[in-house]
Structure formats: C-alpha cells, structure tokens
Amino acid sequence: MLTEEEVKHIAKLARLGLTEKEVEKYQKDLSDILGYVEKLKEVNIEGVEPTSHSVLLENITRKDEALKFEKKLIEGHLKVKSVF
C-alpha cells in the first residue's frame, strides 16, 4: 500500500493538486493497480530486448515552431506568474 506521503509526492511531481479526501482515494486506487501489475514479475524477461514501437521506424525530423498562440505575448515573451 502506498503511503499518504508517497501519493502526495507523486501528485506534486505530476503537478496535480489533490484534496485530503482524494489522497485517500488515490492511495487505494493506485495501490490496487500497482498490485495488479505485479503480475508481470512472473514473466522471465532474461535476454529479452525492450519494445518501444511496434512497427519498425526511422527518425524523421522537421523544424519545430508554434502555429498559433492563444495567450498574450509581451515583446515575444510569455508572461507567467512569479516562480518565487
């Protein structure tokens, strides 16, 4: 079972705000799912290569640029709330 602190830590890493009640709910839900995926430990994976894509692919790249930006820009910069 994940502890309350673990759930709060994961939520912060994931940048998700949670209420106290939700912490309890996700503690149970996440623990159940993590318990279920433990099943993979039964599989012998020795010498097996990992698969990240199912179909053979080659890298193709292009210039990355924003097409349209909804938020207000100030002299080409994006204004956000202060970090500190």
Place this chain on the structure above:
Amino acid sequence: MNIIGLTIKQTHEGLIKKEFSAVEIAKDFLDKIKKDDKKINAFLTVTEDLALAQAKAVDEKISKGEEIDILAGVPCSLKDVFMVEGIKCTAGSKILENYIAPYDATVVKKLKDRGAVILGKNNTDEFTMGSSGENSAFGPTKNPLDLSRVAGGSSSGPAAAVAGDMAVFALGTDTGGSIRQPASFCGIVGLKPTYGAVSRYGEIAYASSLDQAGTMTKTVEDCQIVFDAIKGKDQLDSTSVESKISNYQFSISNLRIGIPREYFAKGIDGEVEKIIRNAIKKYEKMGAKIEEVSLPHAEYALPCYYIIAPSEASANLARYDGIKFGHLADKAKNLLDVYLQSREEGFGPEVRRRIMLGTYVLSAGYYDAYYVRAQKVRTLIKKDFEKVFEKCDALFAPVSPFPAFKLGEKIDDPLTMYLSDIFTISINLAGLPALSLPCGKTEKGLPVGLQIIGKHFEEEKILNIAKIYV
C-alpha cells in the same frame, strides 16, 4: 426517398442520380441529431455551418456536371480528439473546454479534400481514457440500442452516432480497444488499422506508441472506402507508414484462421462465447481451415498496458498546464500553484489516476522494475503473434468478454472497468490491425462483435475476410 440509413455507396449513387442533394442530406442528418441526440449525447459540438457550406460546394459541383468523389456529400462525424480548424476540440475534458483547433488534422484535411460533410464532434472518455464513455467531462453517451446501457469507450460518441443513424460514418481512435469495443457494443464495423497506417497529426495524444486513428461504419464496404481515404504516409507524422500491400486476393479453401485459446478462457460471457463460436463455424463451413493456437503471454497484456500507456500519458498530458494549453486557474499565487490548481480543476478522476500511475512507474528507482520490464513483456507479446502468424492468415477472437453493460455498473472500480479491454489491448501492444465485425445479438438484443486480427499492414486481407461473412 429515405436518406437516413443509407451506406456510403447508396448515398453517392443517390447524389449522382439527383434523387436528393447534398444540402438535403446534411439537413436531414442535422435534424436527426437535433431530435435524437438529447437522449444519446453522441455529439459535443454540431458544426452546422461547416456542414451546410461543404454540402453546398458538393451540390455546385454536381450542378456543373463535374465528377464527384465517393465521399463527397456524405455526412460524417469525428471523435473530439481530431482537430478541425476553427472548431472547438475538447478531448472530452474540462481542461480543453474552450480550446479552438488552430489547424486541421491530416485525416480531417483528407476527408475535407474528398468532400465529406462534417456534422460535428463526438463524445469520448476524457483524453480517450476509458471503456464506457462515462469518463467524459460532458456526460456519458448512451447506447442507441438500449438507453440504459453504455455505448462502450472510449469512442462512445462515434459509435453511437453511426449506430443511431446520426452520421453515415465516423472516425475514432483506438489505444487499447477504443474503436473495436464500442463498435462491438453498438453493432457496427470498427477498424483499428496497423500502428502508423493512418497519420496521427492533429489527433490529441494519449499514449503515442499505441494510439491509432481508424474507422467506424455500418458496413465492411464503407469501412474499406473510409480507410482508403484516410490512410497513408504523412510528412507531418514521422511514425506514419505507407502500406505496401493491396489488392489481396484469396480463396476461402486456402484461408487459415487461428483461434487463440487464451481468448476463450475464464471471464467470457456464455452467450458471447456461443455467438463467436457460431461465427467461426460459418467460416469453417465455407471451407476455411480453423486451428486452435496459443498466445502464451496473453494474460500479461493488460498489466503491461497499464504501465506503458499511463507512462506515455503522464508525459503527453504535461502540456496542459494552464499556460501552454488549457484552463488557467485564476486564483493561483505563484507558478507552481498555477500548475497544481489548473490541472486539479481541469482533469477528471481517471485522467489524474493514469497521470499519477505513469509518474510513479517512471520515477527514480521504479523505472527499471516497472517500465523497462513492461517494454520487455511487450516484446514477448509481439513475438507470440509473429509465431502464430507463421501458420495463420488471421486470428478470430471476441472483441469484448461481455456485451454492453449498464451505465454506472463498473465506474466505481477502475480494475473491473479495465478488464473490458482484455481481448483488444494486446493488439495495440503488437501494433496489429484488427476489425470488429457484428456477428450476432444476445437474447436481450445486445450486439456482439467478432474480432478479426491480421498481420501488420494486412488491413486489405481482414476486410476481405470480413466481407464474405453472411
């Protein structure tokens, strides 16, 4: 003449013979949506102006005596993850409630170029995460065949729109069964193509190594027409691939069909099993060779998926932070609060569950134990299929272990809900094409879909196999 209920070809022929105009068709469907969708909730946005403008353009072509495409004037709808320029695109989420798409997805562009008429955007589980449509922030879609039941998910809206005669065809997406399972629940044809066969450019991402756009239609013939229109390599999606195989011809006596024994194991509904076995018998009577095969790692597909998909989702959904994309919490004091509050207010419970799960399994100390192990199990699942395809042309299996269930029946227990996709998920992990073909109904009148699974890029073959079913 009754326009509603026609196939693509019938609609096309009616247009050419001037039995009705494209504008008349569009108006009939828009009226039908207005009348029926209050109770079904298949549409999140109806694009009346766009539809009528597109239909008018088709009528002008016809009146000038120009040749028109088979899809010209045919009304369709799109799962609300495909961007249509200038139209709201929500992905079924509150966080994108007011998001207007800045450009057309490649599949949308292809449909527009062919003259297909876009009626609107369809409901979906939030960010396509769900198996019942109930995770939509805008209310569940109801099954047109039984309003007390779910339409399946996550492509709940596209399936209900086609089954409820509110669109001739629709596009959906399938990451773990999201086209095939709702197609099965609503009694229509759903094709999840090979990974990469259809461009994902302009499709809102859930799990990028599994996501695949595909078709939802009334018939196999319609499925082929729409798939041919949307498939192909796209410069804007580096994972898209040009399919090399086409015009597949076969004689039924040479057809070898594998039946994976693991797909008929515990948990499958008795009536569903009987209907699927009957469908298999029909192919056997036609002369196909039926052989039981084994996919030894089948039982690990679901846990494997619930590590890989949430991992990819946790990265893909980081962009919805109130600044780059999505709802902005206005009472936040500093930047961290902006992120925490915007995402808390914007995302629903299932999306948050999967983001946290993905964040956890990718975090320091757990990465190898969960993520890398799952990727290795994925290799074994893929190899299972490669092995059986050495001696089979296609595999037959149920799409779902049970028919459409009641609204609310599984929503409180995530793990029970996840089991809805137990027969479809391994296909996404292996990147294979698979089709859901309606093959019978239970005593309560609920449709059951036969899943026809093919080798990479052999959509043509599975479509031809599906076509001969009577």
